[in-house]
Amino acid sequence: MKIYSFIIGSKRTAIHIEPQVDYGDVNLTYGPSTLKEKNVFDITKGKKTFDALSFTYSVNWVFSEKVKTLFEENNVTGIEFYPIVINDLKEKYYGYFVTGKAGKVTNEDDIGCPPMFEPYEFNENEWDGSDIFCFENSGGTYFSDKVKNILEKNKVTN
Numbered sequence: 813m814k815i816y817s818f819i820i821g822s823k824r825t826a827i828h829i830e831p832q833v834d835y836g837d838v839n840l841t842y843g844p845s846t847l848k849e850k851n852v853f854d855i856t857k858g859k860k861t862f863d864a865l866s867f868t869y870s871v872n873w874v875f876s877e878k879v880k881t882l883f884e885e886n887n888v889t890g891i892e893f894y895p896i897v898i899n900d901l902k903e904k905y906y907g908y909f910v911t912g913k914a915g916k917v918t919n920e921d922d923i924g925c926p927p928m929f930e931p932y933e934f935n936e937n938e939w940d941g942s943d944i945f946c947f948e949n950s951g952g953t954y955f956s957d958k959v960k961n962i963l964e965k966n967k968v969t970n
Contacts, residue, residue: 815932815954818864818873819970827858828868829898847907851896861903864970871951877904879968886962890942912942916949926950 833850856868863876880893890912896905915938917926926932926949934947944955962968 816960817952825860828856829853830856830868848894853898862969874905874907880906888943890944910946912945914939914945917947
């Protein structure tokens with residue numbers, strides 16, 4: 813099975829955001845956070861919107877209403893959305909957390925890290941079958957061919 817990872821583009825004109833509350837040095841994709849309740853963000857740089865917007869100082873990001881709707885209409889599993897407000901922006905965006913799980917990456921290096929330049933290997937019996945999921949020992953968010961095809965077909969931007 814092929815798996816894919818979300819990677820945010822680094823276009824110079826892209827809007828970057830930060831929440832108005834301190835959320836600590838955490839990857840917010842693993843579960844509900846402070847930001848679900850205190851969901852107001854400010855634009856810190858950039859002028860152009862895309863379907864995925866990056867936080868300025870972390871690996872987190874948010875998705876446009878287009879992406880949320882596409883995932884809902886196509887019954888994508890393993891992700892839950894919550895609304896956010898981005899000051900000075902009319903478009904609607906959503907934070908998210910991943911509910912899908914896939915056990916551990918099994919081809920770690922000598923110090924226990926998942927490989928950087930090789931496909932991840934994992935026990936598919938530990939994967940819950942979600943379209944979007946996380947591994948126990950990797951900080952990324954991963955997805956199936958189904959999600960890849962939805963994103964490509966609908967020209968989702970980042």
